[in-house]
Amino acid sequence: MEFANSPQPSLSTPATSISSSDEQVPVVKFTTIKELFQVIDKTRSDVLIASDISPKDVDEIHSARDKAGRGFRLSYISPLTEKMLITIPSRPHEAAHENIHKFIMFRIYGMGLDDRWSTEGATRYKSSEIQGSGSEPDKAGKPIPERPEDGWPTLVIEAGYSQSMASLRATMEWWFRASNHEVKIVLLIKVNQIQQSLVIERWEEVHPTARLGATTTRSVSPLRPDCRQEITITKDTSSNPATYQVNSTDLVLPFRLLFLREPGPQEGDIVVTTAELQRCAAKVWYRRGQA
Template sequence: MSRSEEPIRLLSMMASTSTSTCTSTQSSPATVRFTNVRDLFDVIDCATTDFLSVTDVSPISFAEIEVEREKQHRKFRFRRYDSSSRCLLVTIPTDVHEELHTSIYQLYMQKIVSMGLRDSWRTTASARCQSQAHFGQSNKEGDSTGGPEPGRDAPTYWPTLAIEAGASESLNELRNDMRWWFSASNHEVRVVILAQFDPTRSAVVIEKWEEEPVQGHAGVTRPQSCTVLGLPSITASPLLRQSIAITQNTATSPVSYNVTGGALVLPLRLLFLREPRPTEFDFVISVEDLESYAAKVWRRAGN
């Protein structure tokens, strides 16, 4: 067997291998069992999707993967790693995947600049975030993230905004990313945007999820699901504030895009952790913006 055929053989053999330790294998397009770094990189090289689930990754193996990734200047991201489940989810930055999240973030940044808040915002992109709420090692590299500048008075900087994209993932898997952001940050992340491209439906789906603090004892503001001084947690699910669907209409010339769900509205209060000043408003990504955004996504998909 030639060296060029080996990655395809590996993917074919390994993709059928699943393990109960990884909760995302049901919806992931490919699941492989980790054996060594070289074989994993071969599988990534021949992958045709933007998402890969890797099982049986010990903390030592994860460290080895990270070292080799940096040494070889690999561009894939660690979407999520959890040492207790030994599951590593990998983002492979395809053209469609990158367009899905970067264009939304760029539109948001245009609104920030036009409102004169550029120097008050910090882009953290795909910087590593370490869980504050889980036992063991749990960390993540998001797609597009950012937060206020200066940040909160805390030892670890967490963004207030996270955008996650998927072209081969189900919305359920993307929602697992959303839940991680809120839980792992101890609810310091306030807004999560999910952007999914579904070629079978010829649609882009955008969801906006939010979490807000609630008033605790003695006037102390605390997150809804946070345990304070040993008191039981107040359990509350993240809130789906918006669901937007964008479909392509090939019956028109030129091709047009239909947006249902209205403009995407991002609340300044949650993103900047303060009330808007008299000349400030929420950030609105208009229907026209979303139509242009969709056209870019479809171009990257070759449609």
């Protein structure tokens, strides 16, 4: 799969490459860790692509980054192409996922489940399904004790600013496949700086079914990602202060997928209301000095 400017991801092929076809993503050929860090410090983008990267290089970059206390995140989803996506936190990028995650946690805590949920942050996950690949999410979480300490999250949140939505969708597919379907929900949040909007997509995996002939017999094929909800929040600058229009209903995360069980008394799906989504969008633009 490539990071391509297509409206939908390719869901029939495994992750194979990262391309430089994002909106304005710089590409740098890897030589040394010192030079890579210098490029990261100078770039104005919130993402860049490093080429000519080996799995050994990735491990050494992780080690050097952690030792130096650097905050960028690394996604090496396809060793075959020797390319790595580096996310450098920016204010709008971080605001996009931090505020959505905050409201999700409000709901979880409100149900008294704070001791049954582990927020993973930018933990590094290495795949046994795609040898040599690994990634660090913007945000992630999982139920405890249903998932072990070293287990995959059930929820992953990925945000993009310079990174295109198609690129985010490619990363989404990697999470499902690399985790051997242990990841249950991937939230994608795209900040569109030109249209001044946020696009949120909630992805889950489904069993596609096909009707055979005129009968009701169905054949079940392997799981595939499916966009279960798409929400666009647009900034309206005709008013002062600016307002934010939401084109959909509340964002809903199924409880059973997050916690791997049916909800009990006083428990239910996690809902982020349209009013809260508006507040999330306002925080993104405020932090850019535009609200």
